[in-house]
Amino acid sequence: NSSGANATVLTFSSTNQNVTCAGSFSSNSDRSLKDGETPITVAEAGAIVDAVEAKKYTRNDTGEDRHGFIAQDLEAACSDPFFSHIVGSTPATDDEGDEIEGAAPIKTVDYSRLVALLWTTVRDLRNRVQELENAQP
Numbered sequence: 074n075s076s077g078a079n080a081t082v083l084t085f086s087s088t089n090q091n092v093t094c095a096g097s098f099s100s101n102s103d104r105s106l107k108d109g110e111t112p113i114t115v116a117e118a119g120a121i122v123d124a125v126e127a128k129k130y131t132r133n134d135t136g137e138d139r140h141g142f143i144a145q146d147l148e149a150a151c152s153d154p155f156f157s158h159i160v161g162s163t164p165a166t167d168d169e170g171d172e173i174e175g176a177a178p179i180k181t182v183d184y185s186r187l188v189a190l191l192w193t194t195v196r197d198l199r200n201r202v203q204e205l206e207n208a209q210p
Contacts, residue, residue: 098185117155118193124150142187144180159186 125146148160165176
């Protein structure tokens with residue numbers, strides 16, 4: 074596709090829930106495709122991690138118990154450039170997978186984009202632990 078993501082995907086849609094089966098996902102991430110590289114700061118990543126709690130919940134469309142994030146919580150915590158890459162939306166659909174006219178879109182979370190934030194905070198924590206260990210007699 075236009076973003077360079079590659080996947081082998083089979084998707085079934087039912088009552089605003091997509092079930093996707095895939096062997097692997099990869100996204101084009103070559104340096105030649107990117108301009109203006111700058112590190113995500115610990116303050117930027119940490120502000121989002123601090124502001125948003127992971128939740129346990131029951132899906133009211135399937136009755137299944139789950140854990141994860143609430144898109145609106147991430148939306149409130151994220152400023153650009155993070156917001157537009159982490160939170161998205163998809164049309165609300167009926168049991169047959171047809172779009173429900175006039176229904177509010179269903180917000181989505183791109184969990185793969187959260188990895189860079191987690192990586193930044195974990196790396197910082199690892200460095201801080203190493204400094205503490207090195208400071209001990």
